[in-house]
Amino acid sequence: MIALLAIFATLSYVAWSHQLKKARDAQRKAELDTWMTALFGYYDDALCFPEESEMYCGSKALDPYISDVPCDPLSDSTHNYLYERQGCSTAYIYALLEVENDPIISKVGCGGGCGPDGSKEYNYLVTSGDVQSVIDTGTEPTCGTMTKYCFPLECSTCCPGVNYRCNAAGDRCSVDPSCT
Numbered sequence: 001m002i003a004l005l006a007i008f009a010t011l012s013y014v015a016w017s018h019q020l021k022k023a024r025d026a027q028r029k030a031e032l033d034t035w036m037t038a039l040f041g042y043y044d045d046a047l048c049f050p051e052e053s054e055m056y057c058g059s060k061a062l063d064p065y066i067s068d069v070p071c072d073p074l075s076d077s078t079h080n081y082l083y084e085r086q087g088c089s090t091a092y093i094y095a096l097l098e099v100e101n102d103p104i105i106s107k108v109g110c111g112g113g114c115g116p117d118g119s120k121e122y123n124y125l126v127t128s129g130d131v132q133s134v135i136d137t138g139t140e141p142t143c144g145t146m147t148k149y150c151f152p153l154e155c156s157t158c159c160p161g162v163n164y165r166c167n168a169a170g171d172r173c174s175v176d177p178s179c180t
Contacts, residue, residue, distance in 0.1 A: 032124075
């Protein structure tokens, strides 16, 4: 009887531990998406992404777009977020997901690891793409015959069609060749 209870307790702990990892990974993905949305807002105003030195855990550099730059839920020696800017027009944010068989890891191109300068320390990233190729046309967002707001930063959603991205404010579509 005691052995059965021990086996049950062990299995419960393993399942609970896995669920905690999945919850932290979901938080990481949501925080990086929110952070990237704030970066696009910053870019809309400054026409350049912020310097790397400004993007650290708890920084207020993106206020009023977000109150603080997010921190990894574990924030230990291996779990942290890393922001990288290439030129003025490309930004990357890296994270290390705990559930290593998450299909999103391969989808974002980090199956073998990813990170700045070819490092393999991270397994998840979000990127701005090269927004320098975005040409502002001032096109009013439309869905069929209706004029509507578009969904901020999404490609082709209530915009004139493919090759358009909605701005961060949700009130203008711009040509963006990366939207297909």
